[in-house]
Amino acid sequence: MKHRLMYKSAALPFIAWGSTAFAHDGAHMHPHGIDLLWILVGAGICAFLAAAGYKRMRK
Template sequence: MTRILAATLIPALAAAPALAHSGPHLHPHGIDAAWIVAAVALAALAAVVWFRR
């Protein structure tokens, strides 16, 4: 579980600085959106693995 949680949180935390450059608006651009999609996909995968146990 710890590995899955780490695999989910690391991309989400990595996206935070990328979003910080946006200034007052928070809609994602390019690679920012890719990080968000990757983090959500990993979170969904972690949820599936966790609840199938």
């Protein structure tokens, strides 16, 4: 259980950075609904990549 917490906390800064970057870029071009969608997509990709990278490192 400890390793799962580790990769989640490692992904948090990336998710925070990604969501603020998307919000800054998107605020000029898109309504907020699209912003939220991209933030969720970005967070999902970050979590997936972190999990995949962690599994690869464990082997």
